[in-house]
Amino acid sequence: MRLDAVSKKTVGKIERLAESVIKSVKGRKNPFVEIPIRSLANVHFDKKKGVVQLGSQTQKRYFFNVAMAKKFMQTFLVSDACKELVESGKTTSIRDLYYITKHTIGDTRQNTFEEQDESDPIIEDLEVSLDALREELHLFASRKGSMVGPVTIRDSGDTIDLRRMGSGGWAVPSIVEENVVQLGKHEARYILLIEKDAVWSRFNEDKFWKREKCIIIQGGGQPPRGVRRMVQRLHAELRLPVYVLVDNDPWGFYIYSVMKQGSINLAYESMRMAVPSARFVGLSSFDKDKYELPMNVAIKMDDGDVARARQMLAYPWFADKRWQREIQEMVRSGVKFELEALSRRGISFITEEYLPKKLREKDWLE
């Protein structure tokens, strides 16, 4: 089978990693894999680019070290499996990969992997150390998210008109790279990322996208990589602004921030996933007054919520005055609201009044 350029490159990276180990042991040295550290300490916010980026700190994973030997071994089991996937042109889930690489070691009772929780971080380690994306390794995570809008795409050679997707929408695959998904003709003016599936359904049923000429997409809570990458591509390639509609709670703010500047864990992919210009259109902490939401639709914040909110006050990407006010107001009032709270004002209040007004008045945060 002939490989495309990306796959060739990926295979080459895996082979070089293995060869570096051979070289080490031939030279009687303790072999290692160098892995950029993926923790808050090695992540910084690039103000200029508006994204979270991985620092330069790396960690060496040695084989001849009791604490690291197993992980070292696992790294190569995963590398081996990925190389095979890439070469055979197949894609699989990370859960599948866990089963592919799991077996009993020698005649012991020890397994190469005991849990999927063990193999997932190894995959992320491999991504960063190879500087190859998960998609390039032919792996995908669980698939969730759906999308409709005035746009035509090609997915694995099939032309799909996202204007005719019925009530369910197009399921966003985990891998939406150019070699799989190509964007076609569109009439969209903007992209709306909605936190929740239920709210997205309202927007779809009300044909909000048709009326407003926008693409609506949802990721079932924290959007998976596929959704984020899709939003980023739509934004970058079709030059469309991105609006984010989430609950009024710390988790909603966080979803917005991840879409805007990337996550700590996947900081290495921020450039490909983040849309620094994404706008937050609600639900704002001040909307309860502006849209006269009664207090009986509010949810009391628990200790975890308050702590999380306080933590966010310290994030550099929330340093803006307006964001500080927003978060402080949430902490002060001690309540949070779900998007569905707006339905108190009428079932289509959100699609017919709330969002149009927000956009009209440019009542958003950046």
Next chain:
Amino acid sequence: MAAIKKAAAKRKVKVPAKAERQLSLIEVAPASAPARAAGVAPGKVTVKATAKALAKAKAARVAAAEPEAELELPVEPPAAAERTPRRRATAEQMAKGQREISISEFFTKNRHLLGFDNPSKALLTTIKEAVDNSLDACEEAGILPEITIEVRDLALDVRGQGELTKGEGRFVVIVEDNGPGIVKGQVPKIFGKLLYGSKFHRLKQARGQQGIGISAAAMYGQLTTGRPIRVTSRTGKGKPAHAFEIQIDTRKNDPTVVSDQEQKDWPQEHGTRVELEIVADWRTGQRFVNRYVEHTALSNPHATVHYLRPKQERLTFPRATDELPREALEIKPHPHGVELGALMLMAAESRSHDVKGFLQTAFSRVSAPVAGAILKNSGIKERLRPRELGEDRALAEKLHKGILATRIMAPSTNCLSPIGDELMKRGLVSFLSVIETEGPEAEDDGQLDLDSAAKKPVRRKGKAPEPAPPPELPPEEGEERIKGHKYFIATVTRPPKVYRGNPFQVEVGLAFGGSWPADKTIELFRFANRVPLLFQRGACGMTEAIVKTDWRNYLLSQPKGSLPVGPMALLVHIASVWVPFTSEAKEALAHYPEIIREIQLAAQECGRKLATFIRKKKQADYQAQRRSIFELYIEEVAGSIHRITGNSRDAIKRDFLRVAEQVTEADLAAEDKKLDEASEKLTRRPRRRDEEAE
């Protein structure tokens, strides 16, 4: 009135018996002092053994009888006048009932004092007395002992077929040695007369001491079965073997030779064979005997011991060395160990012209200047006759104090014959080799306590062969492989020390690991002058010393106030010309602080060796485990890299393994260094108490 007379008459009958009992006790008192002076456990010697002494004692008894009897019996009215008890008997009446009791008669009534309390213990005691004699004789003659111990159940037929006796029954005990033999004329006295022997009159480290044991065994046999002791002995090549049957006249304490035959075709060139028919209980007594035999083999690595038991395979403990133990020299008592009564007696018997001469000849380490110093310290004139000293208590006491006030060189220690640490080690190895093989036999009757340890691995092997252990690391230093089980063996022989003028020497050995159970209290083997102590473990000073030692320092667990727990057997041996026992049965060591401390020091020294070993072993185990993990992972990694790069899997593996060796060796070396430093610290920094003693 008649009733009163009757009662009085009854009492008359009773009283003499009572008086007699007391008499026998009275005799004990004066005799014990010289006994102790002579370096023997006191009390056992109620009557002196020589004819002369016997006569003397008789005279003394006659003299003592009257006043003593008066003192002891409630004939005198109490101080209060209103209630005057009636006189029950006159001295003359009482004198009629007073007569000599023979030592044999005394024994008949008090056989528990000598270890013949019950049939199972009697079995052990009989064997023990005979074996002790054999070993002593061989060593004195300079012959490497080869001893056969046999127990025969008379319920079995000649071929050993039939039902074993349950409980009490008739048994024959046979002990045969290759010793120097016994001169024909002496045989009857040695075996048929209590308190006849060679060891009593000297201060020398030996197993037997009073010359009481074997004849007591003979008497026990005679009392319980009516059968005489049978002794066969031959003194050399050209001489015929003589077989005797000897009965003891228990009244006169004299032997009666029942038969005396020359035996032509006795296979031994020289040696002695003793056969005793006794009532014994093999079923319950065998475990004592087993233990005794094993432990005797252990503490006498120069002896070969054959052991034949009913319905069981012959068992042989081969000797671990061809070297006889150092001969223990006879010594004179040290002045610091002498007690006042003994001093008086020695003085009275002295043939010296003056005290100075007496001191110089009767004691060790007393030179003319030392004797002068003693006399000066006690304010006694040099020319005083020893006999006067023997008669004048005040004078003797002055001398006694003077002796204690004088610095005198410690007694010579060449009277001691320790096992020695090297031989103790070899003894342990050969002992373990035998008991490790004995496992399956023991399973049926559950007899040897030791075998419960040895059983397990054997049984396991029977069911499913254990997977061959991974390529073994070379045994650690001090580790011995015995029948596939690894034991760590450490032994310590302390330098001789002196306790109240008596030299003694302590030795401790330990065997750790192997098939000893790891979750049980350690096995403690106690020995005094190479004789195993099997009873009264809790009352023994050796136990106390081991319990008091903090074994947690040496990486064993130890519940408060008890022996440590771990896979270990600990051997404690004390060698001395006079071993202080708590009782006549010679079953437990008395709790003398000097001795206990010495045992503790030896145990600590052994413990430190053990701790170093355990630490190293743990480390090595860890390293081995680590290496095996690496090896497993290497397999995986090599496979993956081979598939990724196409390079030869074996080549990759080889490269990895080469690095593994280098890396783990370096780690090991670093760990070793750390350990050595740690253990050196431990050895260099003993407890303060230890330092004092050093």
